[in-house]
Amino acid sequence: MRAAGAMSADAAATVLAPVLDDLRALCDFGPITGELAELPDVDLLVTGWGCPPITQDALARLPSLRAIVHTAGSVRGFVTDACWDRGIAVSSAASANALPVAEYTVAMILLTGKRVLERARSYRSVKQVDHYAIPPTVGNYGATIGILSASTIGRRVIELLRPYDFHVLMHDPFVTEVDGAESVGLTELFRRSDVVSVHTPLLPETRGLVSGELLGLLRDDAVLINTARGAVLDQDALVAEAGRIRAVLDVTDPEVLPADHPLWRSENVLITPHLAGSQGNEWGRLANHAVAEVRRWVNGEQFATPVPAGRRERIA
Structure with missing residues (x-):
């Protein structure tokens, strides 16, 4: 399975970097970028803070994309109706965060x-x-x-x-x-x-x-x-x-x-400076959650924490 990361450089360095070896052991993983136009066609995206909206145009360049694993909470800012309409499976780390x-x-x-x-x-x-x-x-x-x-x-x-x-x-x-x-x-x-x-x-x-x-x-x-x-x-x-x-x-x-x-x-x-959510060593919980979800997808299992399409209007 081919996978890549879509997030800011800071999110990649702080959240995803510690588990890159785990991801590469599960799938053909890479690159990580905040520019969707730079991504190769993949089956799965691991997303994070700084991921731009995955629009219809972006999806046209990713015809094989079938799943998104988000390393943070809300997916509202980047999972567009085009993703839901294609039937892309979405997992979020909202429960971990x-x-x-x-x-x-x-x-x-x-x-x-x-x-x-x-x-x-x-x-x-x-x-x-x-x-x-x-x-x-x-x-x-x-x-x-x-x-x-x-x-x-x-x-x-x-x-x-x-x-x-x-x-x-x-x-x-x-x-x-x-x-x-x-x-x-x-x-x-x-x-x-x-x-x-x-x-x-x-x-x-x-x-x-x-x-x-x-x-x-x-x-x-x-x-x-x-x-x-x-x-x-x-x-x-x-x-x-x-x-x-x-x-x-x-x-x-x-x-x-x-x-x-x-x-x-x-x-x-x-x-306080928006510090209640995951920070510091708590990012490890988000990263490990993402790895577990990727492992489930690779093994043909359902996500443990899916975001159903029917909730798109009510998610944070």
């Missing part, structure tokens, strides 16, 4: 529950603490956690929250039941939750979904966590609410926010 995002989310839920960052700043300043003066809103016992969207990541967060003394709510218009969570309406999720964690894909109908109206339903000192896409949140509305509620934003719109954006100056808002 979901774990570090879910881990980050759980960490932030626990840290914000104890108000760790704020109390650490105060401790550094005053060098003393009165534990009996801590308000009853601080702590993680019995807190209500709202998960917005039962996506791959949202479900993983719900799974990781099971050992804790939380009550977990979930809202998803397409899913009515997830083990470990109480399914509720959208407004109820925001009204009842101490923490709302956003895991909604960015679709036309979800742009600005987390509106000022919903933010206004959160109790004082509640927390909003967004690891999905920045545009799912009405950031102007958050600016207005940032003195009343807290927020952890791993994604913004745009990335990076302008230097003079007011969210940078809010002590109630923590902005």
Whole structure:
């Protein structure tokens, strides 16, 4: 079987390079390029960050292409309708990439529950603490956690929250039941939750979904966590609410926010540089996932993590 890589040079060097020998042991693999016009006709593409859209014109130069194995999460940016229409089998590492995002989310839920960052700043300043003066809103016992969207990541967060003394709510218009969570309406999720964690894909109908109206339903000192896409949140509305509620934003719109954006100056808002997803040694999980999927394809097996054509309109 002939295969090649389609991704940026950086993605090739950091994600794929460590497993090249494994791929070459499975198939006739190479080259790796970010320019589809430079690819030879192959049976399978291993794609990654920086892969350009695989359009009808690109497919005309790849008449043998029958499968795509993606080394990252979303395939929306490059798997076009032409790929689905040809019946090309697509696999994504979204499930592998979901774990570090879910881990980050759980960490932030626990840290914000104890108000760790704020109390650490105060401790550094005053060098003393009165534990009996801590308000009853601080702590993680019995807190209500709202998960917005039962996506791959949202479900993983719900799974990781099971050992804790939380009550977990979930809202998803397409899913009515997830083990470990109480399914509720959208407004109820925001009204009842101490923490709302956003895991909604960015679709036309979800742009600005987390509106000022919903933010206004959160109790004082509640927390909003967004690891999905920045545009799912009405950031102007958050600016207005940032003195009343807290927020952890791993994604913004745009990335990076302008230097003079007011969210940078809010002590109630923590902005991290889109680090929740796979980074550093976590790229190894993505690469090994891709190798396993290539092995299945070479052996005539179905992908373990296929992306069905019927989900094309709802994938992130």
